[in-house]
Each structure stands twice: as C-alpha cells, then as structure tokens.
Amino acid sequence: MAKFIHPVFKYTNEKSGKELDLLAQELDQKVFAKTDCLSCANCCKSAPPIVSKKDIKRIAKFLKTTPKQIERQYVIEDFSGEMSFKSIPCQFLDEQNYCTIYEARPSACRDFPHVHSGNFKGRKKLHSTNSLICPAVEEILDLMVKKLSTAK
Ligand code: SF4
Ligand code: SF4
Known part of the structure; x- marks a missing residue:
C-alpha cells in the first residue's frame, strides 16, 4: 500500500530549505500556542x-x-x-x-512532532505520517499549503 504523503510536499520544491524551515517554525509556534496536548495525548497513545x-x-x-x-x-x-x-x-x-x-x-x-527541528523538506514521510497522528501537525501542514499555494 502506498504511503500517505501530505499535499504540502507538492509545493516544497519551489522553496529553499531555509525558507521552509522558517515557515514551519513560525506556524509550529502559532499552532502549539493554542494546542492543549493534555486533552489529546494521541502521540503517546499511538506512536x-x-x-x-x-x-x-x-x-x-x-x-x-x-x-x-x-x-x-x-x-x-x-x-x-x-x-x-x-x-x-x-x-x-x-x-x-x-x-x-x-x-x-x-x-x-x-x-515530537519535529516540525520545529529543521530539515522540513527532508522529512516528507515523517511529517506526513505525523499529520495523521497529531492534529497540530495536520493544522501546521494545512496552513503551509495555504501559504505556499498562494505565494508567488
Ligand atoms: S499528538 Fe500532537 S497535539 Fe496531540 S498531544 Fe501529541 S503533540 Fe500534542
Ligand atoms: S510517549 Fe513519551 S511523553 Fe508520552 S508518556 Fe511515553 S515517555 Fe511520556
């Protein structure tokens, strides 16, 4: 069975690794500032x-x-x-x-979930898999799609 790859990776080739890391870190901060991990714990329950x-x-x-x-x-x-x-x-x-x-x-x-740790581009499988486990990663990657798909 083919592994799931998040749609954000359709847009990552046009950007430099540094740009993507900065965007990922910015959105990671924004999303985790309002995420209540104690009401989730899905990572600890499933990975x-x-x-x-x-x-x-x-x-x-x-x-x-x-x-x-x-x-x-x-x-x-x-x-x-x-x-x-x-x-x-x-x-x-x-x-x-x-x-x-x-x-x-x-x-x-x-x-975990490693979005803030850099090398975003090189972690396609990891982030895609984590987006299925972690609602915060899913939101970060969806926000990245929005930003990257509307960027010139
Ligand atoms: S799966 Fe994500 S949102 Fe849920 S507890 Fe783990 S890090 Fe937090
Ligand atoms: S998965 Fe890690 S953070 Fe979660 S309960 Fe186990 S040791 Fe703690």
Whole structure:
C-alpha cells in the first residue's frame, strides 16, 4: 500500500530549505500556542517513541532502577537494532494524560512532532505520517499549503 504523503510536499520544491524551515517554525509556534496536548495525548497513545541507550540510562536513574531492568520491561528492539517502547499506549502515560517520567522522557518525545527541528523538506514521510497522528501537525501542514499555494 502506498504511503500517505501530505499535499504540502507538492509545493516544497519551489522553496529553499531555509525558507521552509522558517515557515514551519513560525506556524509550529502559532499552532502549539493554542494546542492543549493534555486533552489529546494521541502521540503517546499511538506512536511508540524511539529510545536510545542514553534515554534508557536517564529513565533508569529517574525510576531508581537499572538500565537493564528498563530494557527488559519496556523496550523492544527491531531487526536493525532500533529500540522503542513496546506498549501502545505508552506505559508511562497516566489516566489524566500526564507523562509519569516527564523530566526523563526520551529525546524523541521531547522533540515530537519535529516540525520545529529543521530539515522540513527532508522529512516528507515523517511529517506526513505525523499529520495523521497529531492534529497540530495536520493544522501546521494545512496552513503551509495555504501559504505556499498562494505565494508567488
Ligand atoms: S499528538 Fe500532537 S497535539 Fe496531540 S498531544 Fe501529541 S503533540 Fe500534542
Ligand atoms: S515517555 Fe511520556 S511523553 Fe513519551 S510517549 Fe511515553 S508518556 Fe508520552
């Protein structure tokens, strides 16, 4: 089955990477200023984050246990060696949609949904997929379509 690619990527070839990054960052700020992630938590409920050894070490320290124990209990490794949390929804999400390891959460959670992190053009698949998970990303990309399709 073909992967979904958001319509914004029909317009990105005509713009420089820098211009797109600036526009993405501006709209990211605007949309997240009015987004209530606590009433959503869809990312934590549907997209297990990638975790690194450094993340595991930090979480183990926070939970006063060992990295080995964290790996055994919460982490799965795929055939290429990439590690992620194994539960969907995330095992660290509580009933009020708070992250119970917030201070020690993985870098992938801190950076999600990555729209502000630059290289917008090079992250076509990531942003398209995230627009199906995250209502804020969907709104940002839709606003980008509006801006780019009316720009000269
Ligand atoms: S899916 Fe997007 S809007 Fe929802 S909680 Fe995650 S970052 Fe916030
Ligand atoms: S670690 Fe926290 S922020 Fe990351 S997916 Fe789990 S609940 Fe969400």
